[in-house]
Amino acid sequence: MLVGTADAAALFKERAVEMTRIDTDAEMLEDVVVLQVLCEIESSEECAMLPPGLHPSLPPLVNWQAWSVPASPWGPFTLATTRIECRSGLRPRGLLTGAFSNSAAAAEALRERWGYSVRVAEVALERRYDEVRCSVALPGPDDEILDIGLRDPVPLGMTDVQYVASLHAANTERGLRLVQCDPRIEPERAERGQPIIDHFDAGAWGEERIAPFYPVSASVVTAQVTLPRLRFVCRPGEMAFTGTEHV
Amino acid sequence: MKFGIFFELSVPRPLTREMEYTVIHNALEQARLADELGFDVIWAVEHHFLEGYSHCSAPELFLTAAAMQTEKIRLGHGAVVTVKEINHPIRAAERGAFLDQLSGGRVEFGTARSSTWTELGGFQADPDATKKEWDEFVRVLPGMWTQERFSWEGNCFSMPERAVLPKPYQEPHPPLWVTVTSPGTELDAAARGLGALGVASASYDEQERRTKAYHQAIQNCDPVSDIVNDQVATLNFLYCHEKLERAATRGMNMLGYFGMLNSHLLFTREAYPTRAYQSLANLAPSGGGNADDPGAAAAIPQGVCIGDPQRIIEVIKRWESIGVDNLNFLLNAAEILNQDEVLESMRLFAREVMPAFPRPTAEHRGLPLHQQTEVSG
Numbered sequence: 001m002l003v004g005t006a007d008a009a010a011l012f013k014e015r016a017v018e019m020t021r022i023d024t025d026a027e028m029l030e031d032v033v034v035l036q037v038l039c040e041i042e043s044s045e046e047c048a049m050l051p052p053g054l055h056p057s058l059p060p061l062v063n064w065q066a067w068s069v070p071a072s073p074w075g076p077f078t079l080a081t082t083r084i085e086c087r088s089g090l091r092p093r094g095l096l097t098g099a100f101s102n103s104a105a106a107a108e109a110l111r112e113r114w115g116y117s118v119r120v121a122e123v124a125l126e127r128r129y130d131e132v133r134c135s136v137a138l139p140g141p142d143d144e145i146l147d148i149g150l151r152d153p154v155p156l157g158m159t160d161v162q163y164v165a166s167l168h169a170a171n172t173e174r175g176l177r178l179v180q181c182d183p184r185i186e187p188e189r190a191e192r193g194q195p196i197i198d199h200f201d202a203g204a205w206g207e208e209r210i211a212p213f214y215p216v217s218a219s220v221v222t223a224q225v226t227l228p229r230l231r232f233v234c235r236p237g238e239m240a241f242t243g244t245e246h247v
Numbered sequence: 248m249k250f251g252i253f254f255e256l257s258v259p260r261p262l263t264r265e266m267e268y269t270v271i272h273n274a275l276e277q278a279r280l281a282d283e284l285g286f287d288v289i290w291a292v293e294h295h296f297l298e299g300y301s302h303c304s305a306p307e308l309f310l311t312a313a314a315m316q317t318e319k320i321r322l323g324h325g326a327v328v329t330v331k332e333i334n335h336p337i338r339a340a341e342r343g344a345f346l347d348q349l350s351g352g353r354v355e356f357g358t359a360r361s362s363t364w365t366e367l368g369g370f371q372a373d374p375d376a377t378k379k380e381w382d383e384f385v386r387v388l389p390g391m392w393t394q395e396r397f398s399w400e401g402n403c404f405s406m407p408e409r410a411v412l413p414k415p416y417q418e419p420h421p422p423l424w425v426t427v428t429s430p431g432t433e434l435d436a437a438a439r440g441l442g443a444l445g446v447a448s449a450s451y452d453e454q455e456r457r458t459k460a461y462h463q464a465i466q467n468c469d470p471v472s473d474i475v476n477d478q479v480a481t482l483n484f485l486y487c488h489e490k491l492e493r494a495a496t497r498g499m500n501m502l503g504y505f506g507m508l509n510s511h512l513l514f515t516r517e518a519y520p521t522r523a524y525q526s527l528a529n530l531a532p533s534g535g536g537n538a539d540d541p542g543a544a545a546a547i548p549q550g551v552c553i554g555d556p557q558r559i560i561e562v563i564k565r566w567e568s569i570g571v572d573n574l575n576f577l578l579n580a581a582e583i584l585n586q587d588e589v590l591e592s593m594r595l596f597a598r599e600v601m602p603a604f605p606r607p608t609a610e611h612r613g614l615p616l617h618q619q620t621e622v623s624g
Contacts, residue, residue, distance in 0.1 A: 001299060001507050002299075002511065040368070055511055057512075057517075058298060058365055058511050058513055059368075059513060061513065085517075087510050087511055089507075089510070090507065090509075156522065157522055190520070192520050214368070216364065216368065216519060
């Protein structure tokens with residue numbers, strides 16, 4: 001079977017965050033707009049982008065998510081993430097390669113409590129009548145690193161959009177671990193539309209080998225999102241059956 | 248109780264041409280032995296692009312080869328993917344009828360709409376449309392097979408009047424089935440008079456509830472043809488060995504590996520939000536590992552036919568009591584078991600397990616599964 005071939009320490013050298021504690025409490029966020037865009041990526045590097053504890057999906061996908069959070073303990077914020085869809089044991093997961101938020105306070109909380117490798121940037125999630133757009137730009141001219149979205153939304157059922165749990169590389173007191181973070185997203189409104197992928201600077205998102213080529217889907221929901229208590233961490237060099245640890 | 252073999256043709260990596268040859272020809276040898284031992288049916292799936300998991304992209308060719316090498320065993324063409332980008336209904340009807348002629352009327356014809364984005368996306372099919380295409384597909388097949396000339400004006404496809412040839416050998420036509428993964432599809436099957444070809448794992452209680460609902464609903468069906476194929480089949484794994492411990496070790500290796508291959512597929516719902524796919528399909532019962540308790544040994548899951556003959560008899564008695572008519576077995580996964588192990592498992596099953604169940608009489612072997620009368624062994 002296909003398994004990741006990357007050296008975990010080298011792969012996560014730049015991406016792993018420092019987490020002094022992994023026993024955080026849950027936080028509930030209301031009225032969050034969640035945009036999710038999925039795109040098939042070239043498969044030649046599918047195993048090289050994953051550590052040995054993970055397996056690629058067939059075909060490999062990149063998963064972009066953007067959250068617009070109107071209120072939180074850290075104030076309003078917008079978050080954008082890039083993940084590679086994969087498998088940990090039998091379960092679908094998304095391996096985070098990079099994240100950006102427009103709020104330093106939110107970025108700090110997400111990093112320290114849930115292991116998001118998140119930096120501050122200009123992040124926007126805007127909704128128009130027929131389009132939802134997410135853009136991310138670093139400081140400086142012409143430094144846009146993401147421009148994705150959804151066109152012509154049509155209604156879906158509240159349970160029609162599936163979200164996979166996230167895996168975040170973190171240096172913990174146990175060593176380098178993949179922290180499993182599975183936010184519960186409970187939509188009150190859900191729509192699907194044509195995916196738009198106008199710009200993606202893979203290198204800026206921590207994995208320059210992500211090469212999108214076939215847009216799959218785009219959805220947007222308004223939801224209650226619960227950032228969870230962390231339950232599991234995984235040793236990235238081992239298969240999930242032996243490498244999973246309880247928090 | 249009727250027993251079948253379910254061929255996925257999974258291939259170990261590296262995916263060499265030689266290994267594909269070995270897998271295909273090992274499966275044909277298993278089909279020949281199944282015929283000799285008195286198994287009732289072999290099913291060959293249709294999958295595309297599912298590297299490692301299933302290389303059975305042309306089941307009609309596999310089944311043609313099997314038909315030429317066997318005498319009595321039924322040939323489950325299934326399930327044929329009823330998505331217009333993948334199979335045109337006319338071609339599916341022609342192939343099914345031709346195989347029925349070649350085999351002297353031994354075809355059981357399964358239908359399915361594919362559950363993975365890997366396949367639907369590969370053919371650029373619309374996941375929202377697959378259910379209605381399937382519904383139209385199963386309504387036109389009997390007409391193509393039985394009417395001298397056939398025409399159709401539908402929502403998904405149309406054709407002017409033509410003779411779809413050849414006609415099947417069986418009168419009036421091969422029995423129709425639909426694969427059942429998502430809960431509720433068994434009721435779709437029952438409403439149309441189709442057999443329910445279960446291909447996802449379910450607990451005893453869940454299967455009992457669904458089987459009862461199916462048998463009840465089919466009593467009032469509006470059948471798509473003259474055949475009401477009142478049959479419930481479920482998928483299982485088979486590894487039978489005299490020593491329970493050995494059976495558990497080797498059988499669970501197979502089951503666990505199949506589960507891993509299955510988990511790597513990109514199911515439609517994960518990639519493409521749609522009302523048309525309400526649940527994730529999963530062929531593999533849990534038991535290949537437990538992330539909640541990494542140190543726990545993998546136990547044989549409930550209802551799985553892995554074990555010594557006595558254990559397997561007990562498991563099948565339970566399925567029988569629930570009302571399941573057919574058990575179809577996966578015999579291997581990516582050649583985790585060697586061919587001798589597989590063949591010996593089949594022989595032991597036929598020798599020690601089959602006689603414990605009412606079985607079709609000799610004169611009924613080869614008839615459509617729903618017409619076979621069973622007598623105690």
